[in-house]
Amino acid sequence: MRRPQWLLSLTQHGAQPPLxxxxxxxxxxxxGTVALATFTDMFLYGVIVPVIPFAMQSRGLVAQDRVQYxxxxxxxxxxxxxxxxxxxxGWLADRTASRRSPLLVGLLALLGSTVLLNVGSTIAVLIVGRILQGVSAAVVWVVGLALLADTIPQExxxxxxxxxxxxxSLGILIAPLLGGVVFERGGYDAVYAMCYALVGVDIVLRLLLVEKKVAARWDASVGGRERHTAERPASSQETTGLQRLSEQKEIGSMQPTSTDLEKGMPTSTSTTTAPVPTVPASRLRDRLPPVLSLLYSRRLLAALLGSLIQAALLTSFDSVLTIHAAKVFGWGSTGAALLFLPVVIPTFLSPLCGMLADRVGGRYPASAGFLLSVVPFVCLRYVDENTIQDKVLVCALLALIGLFLSFTFPPIMAEISGIVEAKEKKMxxxxxxGYGTGGAYAQAYALFNVAFAAGCMVGPLLAGFIVQDKGWATMAWVLGLLCGITAIPTFLYLGGWIFKTTS
Structure with a gap:
């Protein structure tokens, strides 16, 4: 069956410009497309959190005493x-001609994971579904952020x-609430009907998306973010030497080159000559793949440490907050789940925090966010009695934590692309x-994703083990100490070494 012309013009990039x-x-x-992709990813991740324990029991997948495991x-x-x-x-995305193609492939993994989690009748099928969900999240966060770096100027x-x-933040906030309500009212399949509808909207937007470098084929005024290698048609050392020689001629320099001397060409003598800078020999870091050579940057390592601690701090509550609220306040699952709202709601200010970082630089908002978070984290140790004052106190402290950490996320995410741009310019x-036509944005954000995923795994384990062995109060000051320590490299290196002198 032949597709209608209007559909072809929407989904294909041929001789005629798309609609x-x-x-x-x-x-x-x-x-908006990238933001919806992250919302979809977090929604599908969180919607089954209040659902899957009950579904596993009702479907007879595991014994009741093995559900938590x-x-x-x-x-x-x-x-x-x-x-x-x-x-x-990240490696694959930087070697493809389009960011859009990997995003569409990620949708297949997302749709496959949703189907498997919906119809899975064994634990093995559910595990495969979660693996595919992790693959889809890797595509969304790595390729999506690289697409933003390609599109939006650094400033x-x-x-x-x-x-x-x-x-x-919206995905984290809405998913568990909707998942629990819809599961209670409509059942397991109704939860996934909601998921399929959201995936459908995501598919439409990703199909409609046209990258700026693709749009420039028909409209030259549509410009994306210029890369430094775009100004250099060739990246060989020979071409660089010729360019340097051309520049010398333009300023009237008569200094002979080594090639002229070898060929016996006549040279003029000049009383004012300057040595020609030689191309430095290739170092090990230049021969490594970008995903590894980038790790030589202390500026990047500071950003990765910040992203790891961010994830660890936020996810640490997943393993301890509900249990502590039940133990101290006697709250059930619903009341304890509402405690996460004060953490999430302040993150809605992230665009304003990002705008501030664009104006004053990321160093100061991010380091201040970590430093200010020390106080509310440490003060969580005083939430230990079933009183109105303690209930108000814990909500206020969690809201401050969410607010202060909101100042750290946009600067660090934007810093990743700034590091790639600065390193390539210097090269x-x-x-x-440089890093070639594909660049290294996706590989840099892959490192960011690895650090964030590591934090998501470390945070709940760290907080849970400390509470189990040393108690809630010890966990509170340990997390506060982590915030204070992270503020130091963030202040020193985010945006470049703070004591670096410029000529």
Whole structure:
């Protein structure tokens, strides 16, 4: 059956420009598509959290005394898949001609995981579904953030990543609430009917998306973010030497080159000559894949440490907050779940935090966010009695934690692309090849994703083990100490070494 012409013009990029080209390649549409992709990812991750324990029992998949064990396994499998597949997604995305194609492939993994989790009748099928869900998340976070880095100028990237964080926060906030209500009223299949509808909207937006470099084929005024290698048609050291020689001629320099001397060409003598800078020999880091050579940057390591601690701090509550609220206040699952709202709601300010980082630089908002978080984390130790004052106190402290940490996410996410841009510019200026036409944005965000996934795995374990062995109060000051320590490298290195002198 032949597809109608209007559908072809929407989904294919041929000789004629696609319909609504300017809108589909606009900054707002691309940011919205990536934000919805992160919302969908977090929604599908969180919607089954209050559902799967009951579904496993009602379907007779596991014995009642093994439900907690298998729920923990399913959570860990997602994080492990996210961690393992992120570097591969980054490497692959930087070697494809389009960011859009990997995003569409990620949708297949997302749809497959949703179907398996919906119809799965054995634990093995559910585990495969969670693995595919982790793969899809790796694609969304790595390729989606790289697409933003391709599209949005560095000076506005903080605000753009703030909208991505807003999508993530909405997914974390809405998914468990809707999942529990819909499961109670409509059953397990009704929960997944809601998921299929959301995936359908995500599919439509990803199909409609047109990258700026693709849109530029028909409309030259649609410009994406320029990469430094775009100004250099060739990246070989020979071409760099010729360019350097040309520049010398333009300024009237008569200094002979080594090639002229070898060929016996006549040279003029000049009383004012300057030595020609030589191209530095290739170092080990330049021969490594970008995903590894980037790790030589202390600036990147500081950003990765920040992302790891961010994830660890937020996910630490997953393993301890509900249990502590039940123990101290006598709350059930519903009341304890509502305690997560004060943490999530302040993150809706992420776009404003990103805008602030774009104006003053990411160093100060991010380091201040970590430093200010020390106080509310440490003060959590005083929540130990079943009183109105303690209930108000814990909500206020969690709200402050969510607010202060909101100042750290957009700057660190934007910093990743800034590091790649700065390193590539320096490589080109020194006569070394850059990262090629594909760049290294996706591989850099793959490292960010790995750090974040590691934090998601470490946080709940760290908090849970400390509470079990040393108590709630010890956990509170340990998490506060982590915030204070992380503020130091964030202040020193985010945006570059703070004591670096410029000539």
């Amino acid at each position: 609504w080209l300017r809108f589909r390649s606009s900054d707002g549409f691309i940011i 298998w729920v923990s396994i399913l959570i860990a499998v997602y994080g492990a898949a996210l961690l393992v597949f992120s570097p591969f997604c 506005r990237l903080g605000q753009a990543t703030g909208y991505v964080m807003l999508g993530m 080109v200026e020194n006569g070394r090849p």
